[in-house]
Structures are given as C-alpha cells and as structure tokens.
Amino acid sequence: MASLFMGYRAKFLLILAFLMSSLCFVNVMCAEFEVGGDKGWVTPPSKNDQIYNQWASKNRFNVGDILRFKYDKDSVLVVTDEEYDKCKSSHPIFFSNNGDTDFKLDRPGLFYFISGVAGHCERGLKMIIKVLELESPPTQPSSDQTNGGAVQVAKTMSSPPVVMLLFSFFGALFM
Template sequence: MASYQIFLCLILFSFTQIFLGTCLEFQVGGDSGWVVPKSKNDDQLYNQWASKNRFIIGDTVHFKYKKDSVLVVTQEEYEKCKSSHPLFFSNNGDTVFKFERPGLFYFISGVTGHCERGLQMIIKVLEPALPPQSETENSTTLDSTHKGGAADHMISISSTAIVVLVMTFFGMIFM
C-alpha cells in the first residue's frame, strides 16, 4: 500500500513539474535588492542584470526594498523617469510582478530622484518558442511532411513527458 502512495505522489509531482516547472522567479538586485546604485557609474546596473537573464511568460521578478516603490510604466515615462499613471504600482517593500505577455517592460522607482540615479530597468520577455497552430494547420503539416510511422512523430514529445511515462512504467512493474 505504501509503494502505491509513493507512486501516486511521484506522478502528481511529475505533472506539477510539467505545468509549473518552466517558470522562474528572479530576485531583482540579488541580495542587495531594489536600491539606488551607489555610484553614477552604476546607473545601468539593473539593465545589465536584466540583459544577462532570459525571461518568458509566467516568470516573475521579485523586488525587495525599503522606503521605495516599483512602477511599471510606458517607454516614454521610463525615459522621463516620471509617471502620473503607471501601469502597475507597488510600495509594500516586497513586490512580485508576473509577466503575462511577451514584450518590453519598463520599471522605475516612484521616489523622486531615485530613477534618475539609476533605479530603473527594462526587461524583455521573449515570445513563446513555438507559436500555437490551429488544429487544421497542424494536421495538414503532419500529413504533408510526416508520412512515416510513429517514430517520425516521437520527436515532438517533450523530455518531461518521457520521464513521466518511464516513471509510470516502473511504477506499474514494482506495484
């Protein structure tokens, strides 16, 4: 009975990883958090950090700060370091922002003077790897380009799905 429960837990964990495992949370500014850069030479500190990471839909950025705020603004407002109507605003000291679309996101501090001193950042969220296709397009493509057997279609199965299948197979053997 115990092996059956372990098996079910493994299956549930695997399915959770399939659907939730690809998104990440990024800690903005590392251990220092969302703070005004110490020198004028660091005015691009957060943009440099953002350019070293790859963001996708579903990822989140976590801002930790004291006596400050985080605003998501338009490109024009970003360039002016000022916004009277931000797209997003938070000043709770522990802000998590989730990316729900691809494109550019402009972040600034809402505290006067902080943005001008480098507390600003642009993040590019990448387009999905494969654009969704309609069922008609998908079946037409498969019919015209993949006339072989099941082995031809095996390439499209994700590695996570294969792991789940293998775990299921071994779970059935050892039950």
Template sequence: MCSSKGLSVFVFVFLLLLHGNCIEFEVGDTNNLTKGWQVPPLNHPHVYNQWAQNNRFKVNDTLHFTYKKDSVMVVTDSEYDKCKCSQPLYFSNNGDTRVVLDRPGLFFFMSGVTGHCERGQKMIVKVLDVETPPQSHHKNAALRLIQMKPIMIGYFLLYFTLSFILDFIDFIKFFEQVLYEIFLL
C-alpha cells in the same frame, strides 16, 4: 480500468498547468553592487539593466522586488525615458513586490521616489514568448528537467505514484473478480 488512468492523467495535467514552468527572479545584481531594489552606486548606474540582460525571462515568470522606503512602478517606454510618471501602469510600495510577466515584450520598471530613476534605479525587461520544447533533443529535455523547480519534480512523482496506486487498485479489482468467478463456478 480506463477511469483510474484517466483520473491520474487529469490530475497530472491539472497540476502541471496550475504551476507551469515559471521562475521567480530576485531583482538585483549578482556582483553585490546592490541588494534588492535600491539606488545603484554612482559608478554603476546601469546595474539593473545589466542584471536583466543576464537573465532570460518568459511569460508567467515573476520578478520579486525587495526594498525599504521606496517603490516599484511599471511604466510606458516614454515615461521610462523621461524618468517621470504620474499614472503608472502598476505601482507598489509595500517593500516586497512580485510582478508577474504576463505577456511577451518589453516591461519598463522604475522607482517612484523622486530622483531615484535619474540615478539608475530603473530597468527594462524583455519577456520571451513561451517556447515549445523540441521533440527529439534528449539533451534539452534532460537540461529542462534539471532546471525545474523542486515542486515540478514533486508533481511528476505525485503523478507516477497516483498512477501506480490506481493501477494496483485496478489489478486488485480484476483479481478479485477472477477469484469470484472461479469459486462461484
């Protein structure tokens, strides 16, 4: 009986670790000043930093940049300040870029198109270390469950379904063995 429970726990933990509790953020302003990654309006040059400050980023979250005829670069803080970079830490110009925030700390983003960074198409993202959930706060646990992506809820349902099926199979095997012993005697 232990082997099927062990298997269901292993499957659940594997799926949980595989997906984690990360979020994909669409880069852009929520006040409709910008759509995706583009040069912000002249009267709102800090729109991307304001957007970043309004979000809470954790290790393994993803930033999704959508843009046309532009690029995304991850640069150092000094390159960010100068709006000049000849060798970025990361570069993409495919119009649909995803960047995984793989460590805690600051990430510096800017457009690679000449003049765009100077006009405000740049952003600093602060990434927090993965937090450990509180042990006794039921409100926080319920809130985290509500905030989970649907796929995580699917993993929970899969785990409990597998656990039920494996327990049922164990019960049938046990019942079959009891009947066998009764009628064999």
C-alpha cells in the same frame, strides 16, 4: 443488471477522476528572479548607473516568470517607454510600495520599471525587461542566475486536449 451498470459507472468515474487529476495538468517551469540579486531594488551608488539593466541582460525572461523586488522606503512602477525615459509617471501601469513586490511577466515584450521616489530613477533605479516571445523550458541556471537569485518554480497549466481525449476514450470504453 442495474447494479452491474452502477458498478461500472462508479469505476468509470473513479478512474476518470484519477486520470484527470494526474494527467490533465502539464508541468511547465517558470523562474522567480530576485531583482538585483542580493542587493535588491536600491538606488545605485553613482548617478546613471545601469546596474539593473546589466542584471536584466544576464537573464532570460519568459511569460509566467516572476520578478521579486525587495526594497526599503521606495516603490516599483511599471510604466510606458516614454515615462521610463522621463523617469516620471502620473498614471503607472502598475504600482507597489510594500517593500516586497512580486510582479508576474504575463506577456511577451518589453516591461519598463522605475522607482517612484523622486530622484531615484534619475540615479539609475530603473530597468527594462525583455520577455521572450516563445515560452521555452528553462535550462539549468547559470552562475549569474544563481547569484542573481533565479529559482526554478513548478507551475501547472491545464491541458484541455488531454481532458477531451480522456473523456472520449473512457466514454467509448464504457458506453
């Protein structure tokens, strides 16, 4: 009798492990954006050029999306709106100068980006990103997004209600 119970228990654990690994993750899509498209994060050719805000306005950003900044001899700072307007920050929220910076949009709202190199922000190397309140599934990339470097990337997120449902179902079935 004990060996019969152990056989059921082993089957239960095997089935449970399989179902948890295949069903307890819900696929959510996020996008990865190359900031500025093929040009990257570079100082605009003319003063006060708004190419980055124009680029940002052609894209929809959701929580979980990733911005990729590619640049040479520059930096990326996330700052407050006041610091954005002044093109100066002594204590940025985020700083990177490695030439290939990924920044994950982790909340809805506005994000303010500037260059940390003197004079670059004033020439237009700055950008405001608006992240949407609700995380909506991405649609097919438009030609602007494709040219701008948006790439669809799968992301997984655990689903606790599914796990609890599975435990309850199989627990009742085998007990």
